[in-house]
Amino acid sequence: MTVQVRQVSFHDGDVLVMVGTMKGAFLARSAAARRQWELAGPYFPGHPVYAIAFDAREGRRRLWAAPESPHFGSVLQSSDDFGKTWTSPEVAKIRFPEQAGVSLKRIWQIEVGQSKDSQVLYCGVEPAALFESRDAGETWSLVQGLFDHPHRARWQPGGGGLCLHTIVLGGNGPSDILVAISTGGVYKTSDGGLTWRPSNQGVRADFLPNKHPEFGQCVHKVARAAGRPERLYLQNHWGLYRSDDAGASWKDIAKGVPSDFGFPIVAHPRDADTAYIIPMESDEFRCAPEGKLRVYRTRDGGGSWHPLSAGLPQNEAFETVLRDGLANDRLEPSGVYFGTRSGKLYGSDDEGSSWRLIREGLPPIVCVKTALVGEAAHAVARRRKASQKQARA
């Protein structure tokens, strides 16, 4: 029997929320007001999709996804028509060279390069490694400098396997890349991937006898602050941190949270002092503390955190949100979205102050990503809004 895949038409000015689940991917579409959502999918029904991304550079409208057949492996596929058709490459684009002696288990992250590097893409995979494309995804190669790092033999798998799950760009130039590995910690390169150094000073490893090793931390997610590239936020396997020196050192900012255990952390698209997390009770009980589903927001760089619960269930809501399950858009005000392992997709159109259930009954959600369709149209709308505001003033 063929699974019916619902298609939705996307237009300039739309907000796109991409949802990867354990049984396929979905695309949610809304106008910029973000009041009503249409859902397309499931794409790749039955296949986990841990990584999904949208490349809008140079006028592209290209979706990338990494559906994973439990039997036949992970393959990177793309679509230029919002999921109506997908490439199906004969030879897997992401594959370890034979001499590496390992084979791909999962593609955890697809990261689109900066707008000025319009042909560059990265993939983070399991076993922990970074792949790079310099021709807009046509061909890929293993970043050998990281793969050959002498620490690699001592990295250990976390609960999700030994994976490179986070790729942070936008630092001091295109050669500046930060990655996070569970469990290896944060690694940085300043030469485009030739050489890498651990960058974990101050980050705890509660599961090791030495609580502050040079590497080996189980970092869950890292996000770079907007407009202030030296500032980073980090959600650790126990621990919440900020760096103001591009990761050279990390400072504990877990004040006012019910737990400093959690998976995702997201930085505001414009305000370097604002970030979002979704705490979990503990590593043993990875559910919303007290059965209250709350997003926490800081507006002072982690000096204090405040619960955002309006519209979210506050009674017996033993929900789990995974490391890529939280995302925001770049509209004004910014929309925030998250998906739960129980298949609920929530959204906020006011920077997290209030929430609405966009969809429920989806398969377990493993990643949520956003994009604005037709960036130029959004820029016009932003200018119009700004001039109206000015006229009123």
Place this chain on the structure above:
Amino acid sequence: MPVVFALPGYLRPFAEGKSQVELDLEEVTVGEALDQLFARFPGARDRVLTEVGSVRQHVNIFLGDENIRYLGGLDAPVPRGARITILPAVSGGSLG
């Protein structure tokens, strides 16, 4: 007599839609027989084998009715006219 390959639905888009493929092969191992199949249908290779050339964990290959895991794996000799069946293992469907 040709060796007959039976392909699961997932592989058929990479094999011109065929559910069965016959190749004239003599005195080959299962690995060599698969190499010939993949030479004709390159898209099937990455779906059946990993980068290091081993059979994917949740793919089963049968020679006749026996899983090649019990016959010497990819080194198992293929009798003339044998049937090689590639199937997804039930163990891969453990996602609930």
